[in-house]
Amino acid sequence: xxxxxxxxxxxxxxxxxxxxxxxxxxxxxxxxxxxxxxxxxxxxxxxxxxxxxxxxxxxxxxxxxxxxxxxxxxxxxxxxxxxxxxxxxxxxxxxxxxxxxxxxxxxxxxxxxxxxxxxxxxxxxxxxxxxxxxxxxxxxxxxxxxxxxxxxxxxxxxxxxxxxxxxxxxxxxxxxxxxxxxxxxxxxxxxxxxxxxxxxxxxxxxxxxxxxxxxxxxxxxxxxxxxxxxxxxxxxxxxxxxxxxxxxxxxxxxxxxxxxxxxxxxxxx
DNA sequence: CGTCTTTGACCTGCGC
DNA sequence: GCGCAGGTCAAAGACG
Numbered sequence: 001x002x003x004x005x006x007x008x009x010x011x012x013x014x015x016x017x018x019x020x021x022x023x024x025x026x027x028x029x030x031x032x033x034x035x036x037x038x039x040x041x042x043x044x045x046x047x048x049x050x051x052x053x054x055x056x057x058x059x060x061x062x063x064x065x066x067x068x069x070x071x072x073x074x075x076x077x078x079x080x081x082x083x084x085x086x087x088x089x090x091x092x093x094x095x096x097x098x099x100x101x102x103x104x105x106x107x108x109x110x111x112x113x114x115x116x117x118x119x120x121x122x123x124x125x126x127x128x129x130x131x132x133x134x135x136x137x138x139x140x141x142x143x144x145x146x147x148x149x150x151x152x153x154x155x156x157x158x159x160x161x162x163x164x165x166x167x168x169x170x171x172x173x174x175x176x177x178x179x180x181x182x183x184x185x186x187x188x189x190x191x192x193x194x195x196x197x198x199x200x201x202x203x204x205x206x207x208x209x210x211x212x213x214x215x216x217x218x219x220x221x222x223x224x225x226x227x228x229x230x231x232x233x234x235x236x237x238x239x240x241x242x243x244x245x246x247x248x249x250x251x252x253x254x255x256x257x258x259x260x261x262x263x264x265x266x267x268x269x
Numbered sequence: 270c271g272t273c274t275t276t277g278a279c280c281t282g283c284g285c
Numbered sequence: 286g287c288g289c290a291g292g293t294c295a296a297a298g299a300c301g
Binding site: 270271272273274275276277278279280281282283284285 | 286287288289290291292293294295296297298299300301
């Protein structure tokens with residue numbers, strides 16, 4: 001984690017080289033130096049994130065999607081970089097400032113905390129979780145804040161779930177949650193769904209197990225979900241969310257109108 | 270009252 | 286063998 005030059009999660013680094021949302025799997029042969037690509041991608045990522053933040057101020061639902069973008073963007077990109085052992089995966093996600101003291105990363109599974117420890121290389125405590133769904137489920141999760149950025153949560157998953165993810169879809173649906181699974185399935189574009197809770201602070205990926213034998217949701221989030229199709233889904237979701245938000249559209253309209261008025265010679269604002 | 274979190278103690282692996 | 290650091294256990298308290 002010492003390769004983090006800008007305070008971002010280091011596991012993000014290699015992935016950022018391929019754009020705002022890094023792709024997993026083998027990277028294409030570098031056309032320029034890795035460091036250069038890295039820097040360029042990081043700058044662009046930061047610039048876009050800043051622009052998005054400005055747009056999304058006080059738009060909780062949209063912010064949740066943006067948060068997922070961050071989480072995904074900072075997920076590991078290469079096995080060499082972040083997978084010292086098979087079956088170990090790392091996910092980074094930016095926490096809300098309001099949750100600055102929390103050490104919890106919602107990934108759709110139910111976790112039971114069984115320990116907490118302060119480690120040598122990080123002033124923030126590391127929390128240890130086990131799957132609470134089934135005592136026999138071998139997966140474990142460690143969550144720790146980044147030493148460089150206390151809002152950056154770093155979760156390490158060890159092992160895999162031996163059961164299907166509990167159905168949060170219905171829970172969220174019954175609590176006025178935003179869900180897009182039906183849209184996605186009808187469109188047939190990508191066999192996953194994204195649901196956001198009513199507060200807009202929790203997002204859940206639901207990838208049907210039967211379509212990916214032997215897979216599990218947590219693994220999908222960190223390992224396979226960041227494909228061009230998934231990027232498209234994210235962008236579509238964001239666009240759709242914002243499009244249906246009358247308040248946002250109103251703000252956007254006024255902003256555009258104000259900008260146009262600025263360009264009219266003699267206009268006094 | 271059941272479930273979950275907290276937290277100090279204990280266990281284990283590893284480097285010296 | 287010893288010490289250190291990470292990981293786990295389990296009792297106690299908090300909470301709904």
